[in-house]
Amino acid sequence: MSDDNLLETIFAGELKELMVVSYIVLGNNAVTNRFIERRFRMPVQAWSALYAIERFPGLRAKEIRQLFPRPQNTISRAVALLEKRKLIVQEASDSDGREKRLFATDEGRKLLVEMIDVSRRRQDEWLAPLSPEERSTFFDLARKIASGPRLLSSTVML
């Protein structure tokens, strides 16, 4: 069986949606994770956290988890790395002594400009097969899936 037919067949089974989404994401992650690791010497979740913190000044660590569903200690380590690199600063919360409010530094914002630029160009790269209308439709449907109540809390995989 030829290589193309392998994919054709796997994208025709009862798990075709799972298979095609996994394929896209595993393929993209291989490219993206390696690049971010090599270029910025940080894991992807650190760059994600910086992106979120810059966009929402004063963000709390627990809120980063709502944006990027990752284990708690993963966020904790990413934040610690960003602080060590002086890309963000932590500030004690007035209202809750456990919380730390996070803010990007000028250096962090500067690094983000490059990070966002290359990520946007990478996004255009994997979305290239879609027309603008298709791209819009794809986003709307993905948005619907993201808003589903069972995405994060399953009843069949307990």
Add this chain to the structure above:
Amino acid sequence: MSDDNLLETIFAGELKELMVVSYIVLGNNAVTNRFIERRFRMPVQAWSALYAIERFPGLRAKEIRQLFPRPQNTISRAVALLEKRKLIVQEASDSDGREKRLFATDEGRKLLVEMIDVSRRRQDEWLAPLSPEERSTFFDLARKIASGPRLLSSTVML
């Protein structure tokens, strides 16, 4: 800012497609990976490999990589685990002494029945927000993205 507005905002930026797809996949992985690890005591790539081997009897390890873009040693370990559990057997290739042809055992096929069933129900769970027509459209668009030449080989993230 409320929790919902955090997501609303992050899904409205210049990286919205990346953000929404990441959100779906990170969220689904948290559920799925933990379940497969706990229920079947194997990493996700081992179950993926078993799925591929059952579907394509005599598959080679390198071909699994085309279906599931993962590092080569990851596949090698997954295959070794499946063989140790007697879920697959390896058979020397006639034409190439380096290759091993992989075949599911009866036990492997039996386990797959349950794996596929729960995975299909999980798939229905995260696709639930979409109508049948939307689901079909989503699949077609994802299929297009998967077939793009720059998904696996970037020119902007070298």
Add this chain to the structure above:
DNA sequence: GCAACATTGTTCCATCTGGATCAAACTTGC
């Protein structure tokens, strides 16, 4: 007021990960 419980974020540690290296088998060029 305070005991029981919940939440936030950090640390510990066994396990996993993936880039690099390796050995074996195959292919190419001459």
Add this chain to the structure above:
DNA sequence: GCAAGTTTGATCCAGATGGAACAATGTTGC
């Protein structure tokens, strides 16, 4: 025929991962 290069898959190892336990703080119920 064979040296150089390639392909296939296994192994090594430094560093990452995530579940669990933890400390500190806040909330609830009485």
